[in-house]
Amino acid sequence: MRFLARRLGFLLVALWAALTVNFFIPRLMPGNPAESMMATFRGRVNPSALHALEAAFGINSHQSLVSAYFQYVNNTLHGNLGISISYFPIPVSTMIMRALPWSLGLVGVSTVLGFILGTGLGAVAAWRRGGALDSVLPPTFIVISAFPYFWVGLLSIWLFALTLKWFPILGGYTETANPTWNWTFIVDVLQHAVLPAFTILITSIGGWILTMRNNMITVVAEDYVKMARAKGLKPRRILWQYAGRNAMLPNLTGFAMSLGFVISGAILVEYVFNYPGLGFMLLQAVQNEDYPLMQSLFLLITVAVLLAIFVSDIVTAVLDPRTRIRS
Amino acid sequence: MTLLRPLGRAARGSLTFLRRDKKAAAGSIILFVLLVITAFPNWFAPDDPAAEIYKPGVGLSFSHLLGTTSFGQDVFSQLIVGTRQSVLIALIVGFFCTVLSVGIGITAAYSGGLVDDSLSLFTDVVLVIPTFPLIIVITAYLKNASFWLIVLVLVVTGWSYGARQLRVQALSLRNRDYLLAAKARGESRWYVIGVELIPPMTSLIVANFLGAALYAVLAASALQFVGLGNINTESWGTMLYWAQNNEALATGLPLWALAPGIAIAVLGSALALLNYAFDEVSNPALRPVSSRALKKVGA
Numbered sequence: 266m267r268f269l270a271r272r273l274g275f276l277l278v279a280l281w282a283a284l285t286v287n288f289f290i291p292r293l294m295p296g297n298p299a300e301s302m303m304a305t306f307r308g309r310v311n312p313s314a315l316h317a318l319e320a321a322f323g324i325n326s327h328q329s330l331v332s333a334y335f336q337y338v339n340n341t342l343h344g345n346l347g348i349s350i351s352y353f354p355i356p357v358s359t360m361i362m363r364a365l366p367w368s369l370g371l372v373g374v375s376t377v378l379g380f381i382l383g384t385g386l387g388a389v390a391a392w393r394r395g396g397a398l399d400s401v402l403p404p405t406f407i408v409i410s411a412f413p414y415f416w417v418g419l420l421s422i423w424l425f426a427l428t429l430k431w432f433p434i435l436g437g438y439t440e441t442a443n444p445t446w447n448w449t450f451i452v453d454v455l456q457h458a459v460l461p462a463f464t465i466l467i468t469s470i471g472g473w474i475l476t477m478r479n480n481m482i483t484v485v486a487e488d489y490v491k492m493a494r495a496k497g498l499k500p501r502r503i504l505w506q507y508a509g510r511n512a513m514l515p516n517l518t519g520f521a522m523s524l525g526f527v528i529s530g531a532i533l534v535e536y537v538f539n540y541p542g543l544g545f546m547l548l549q550a551v552q553n554e555d556y557p558l559m560q561s562l563f564l565l566i567t568v569a570v571l572l573a574i575f576v577s578d579i580v581t582a583v584l585d586p587r588t589r590i591r592s
Numbered sequence: 593m594t595l596l597r598p599l600g601r602a603a604r605g606s607l608t609f610l611r612r613d614k615k616a617a618a619g620s621i622i623l624f625v626l627l628v629i630t631a632f633p634n635w636f637a638p639d640d641p642a643a644e645i646y647k648p649g650v651g652l653s654f655s656h657l658l659g660t661t662s663f664g665q666d667v668f669s670q671l672i673v674g675t676r677q678s679v680l681i682a683l684i685v686g687f688f689c690t691v692l693s694v695g696i697g698i699t700a701a702y703s704g705g706l707v708d709d710s711l712s713l714f715t716d717v718v719l720v721i722p723t724f725p726l727i728i729v730i731t732a733y734l735k736n737a738s739f740w741l742i743v744l745v746l747v748v749t750g751w752s753y754g755a756r757q758l759r760v761q762a763l764s765l766r767n768r769d770y771l772l773a774a775k776a777r778g779e780s781r782w783y784v785i786g787v788e789l790i791p792p793m794t795s796l797i798v799a800n801f802l803g804a805a806l807y808a809v810l811a812a813s814a815l816q817f818v819g820l821g822n823i824n825t826e827s828w829g830t831m832l833y834w835a836q837n838n839e840a841l842a843t844g845l846p847l848w849a850l851a852p853g854i855a856i857a858v859l860g861s862a863l864a865l866l867n868y869a870f871d872e873v874s875n876p877a878l879r880p881v882s883s884r885a886l887k888k889v890g891a
Contacts, residue, residue: 274738275713275716278713278717279717282717283721286721286726290729290733294733294734308864392665404865407615407865407868408857411659411806411856411857411859411861411864412853412856412860413814413853413856413857413860414814415814416850416857418852419832419836419841421850421851427841462846479871525721525722525723525724526721526722526723528724529722529723529724532722532728533814533818537836547728548728551728551732551818551820552819554732556732556733559728559732562725563725563726563728563729566725567722570720571720571721574720
């Protein structure tokens with residue numbers, strides 16, 4: 266219980282920090298960028314929306330910083346994120362809900378797949394110490410981890426979409442397709458998802474392989490694994506049910522920590538593939554100087570990462586009693 | 593003189609280390625070559641990288657090793673001259689991140705109590721907030737951020753992982769007998785930290801420097817690629833930006849877009865290989881073993 270309270274407390278502190286950072290960034294920037302944004306959009310949006318924006322970014326308002334801050338926190342907590350400028354008059358929350366499923370699908374599936382595959386490969390590599398997998402995988406993935414995500418995306422577009430023409434180049438689905446739940450559309454969406462998902466998978470899997478291998482090497486040397494061998498258990502059973510289970514625990518914590526990293530990469534992958542998710546929308550908002558949309562996307566991505574970290578902390582604690590006792 | 597002896601020993605030790613460890617040796621050689629290119633780009637680059645003086649869109653040839661851009665610039669020259677920015681970002685951001693990590697991580701561990709609690713909380717919060725979206729938001733407001741602004745943003749967002757690792761390591765050393773002995777001798781706080789606490793952590797500190805440098809290279813090139821750096825400077829990231837905006841891949845100029853990515857990956861791999869090698873120094877169990885050696889010990 267105490268553990269849960271601590272993690273919940275940390276989640277709240279982190280959420281508050283993200284909210285506060287989000288509030289102060291536009292106000293701390295030199296030359297008031299929000300004001301130049303307003304100048305661009307004056308006349309294009311209606312006066313009441315303009316007024317709401319002024320309040321949100323602290324322009325021309327006689328409100329004190331403190332009361333503006335509380336108003337902002339109150340608005341955000343009620344899901345009132347303001348109005349997107351580039352898609353006026355659609356509210357930011359509607360825009361975000363449109364993009365969210367694409368990102369959740371793409372990033373969610375490829376991250377979970379990467380975690381499972383990487384953890385499995387790492388375990389096997391360490392189990393057959395000095396074998397083929399063990400000597401090939403670590404150096405290969407050390408090198409691959411140094412490739413920029415977006416560049417791997419460019420390379421796979423060039424190779425698989427432009428040269429070999431196996432997959433479509435851009436987007437989440439064919440523009441002319443009828444976006445309903447029918448078989449052709451689902452196949453179309455899957456075809457469009459293959460290359461971006463492959464890009465995320467190939468660049469993130471190395472981390473899981475290397476950490477799992479390193480954990481596993483430590484665990485295999487433990488007495489209880491020797492005991493299991495001495496009992497004459499099948500190697501496969503020792504590998505997965507004795508050693509693998511314990512070696513996976515630090516990887517689960519690592520899963521939480523590196524999630525932010527994967528999300529960062531996914532933003533660029535979506536950008537390269539014009540994939541209609543949150544990352545692509547974030548960079549488009551940047552290019553259109555749509556600051557309300559940009560700030561809300563930053564906040565949403567941060568909240569998603571923080572919640573995922575919280576969940577994986579809880580899962581780790583359920584699986585590993587030591588973490589509960591230690592704190 | 594007493595201080596010089598460990599330095600000499602360290603130098604000799606690192607030479608043996610390089611000879612034994614292939615990963616470290618490969619990483620060092622690549623890094624050395626890139627440093628030479630950074631210092632003397634004119635020895636290697638045949639042309640002014642910005643000059644639009646050639647036939648646009650030429651493929652591989654002897655006069656243009658990597659072809660030309662659709663503006664008629666020499667891709668190879670751009671690649672050579674662009675080396676400097678990536679290498680400098682890596683070294684400078686890596687250095688300042690390490691200074692912050694060591695300062696904050698070790699202060700937290702050494703002080704303990706309330707200082708430790710608040711510094712650790714601060715570190716953890718910075719660590720969990722996803723860095724790249726934050727950098728995007730900040731640089732979006734800064735508009736064509738200069739080199740030093742990008743360095744500042746990357747340092748502010750990049751120190752936390754190292755600080756956490758170093759704190760844990762320092763905590764495990766804090767109550768060792770030799771540290772307690774130094775305190776009992778009445779040595780000053782700075783002596784204990786600088787002479788007794790930090791030296792055993794060197795390999796971890798170096799690994800952190802390399803990790804931060806790798807992060808800086810990748811993040812900076814990504815920012816420049818999406819047009820959030822200064823797009824008129826010569827760097828690998830801006831090469832990718834111009835290649836992407838002129839559809840280099842679709843117009844049959846793949847080298848323009850692929851070459852800078854490979855260059856980033858070469859620098860990145862050098863840092864990652866060295867990083868991994870230093871990990872193996874601090875944890876000998878991870879070192880590669882040949883199956884023959886395993887058979888010999890009967891495992």
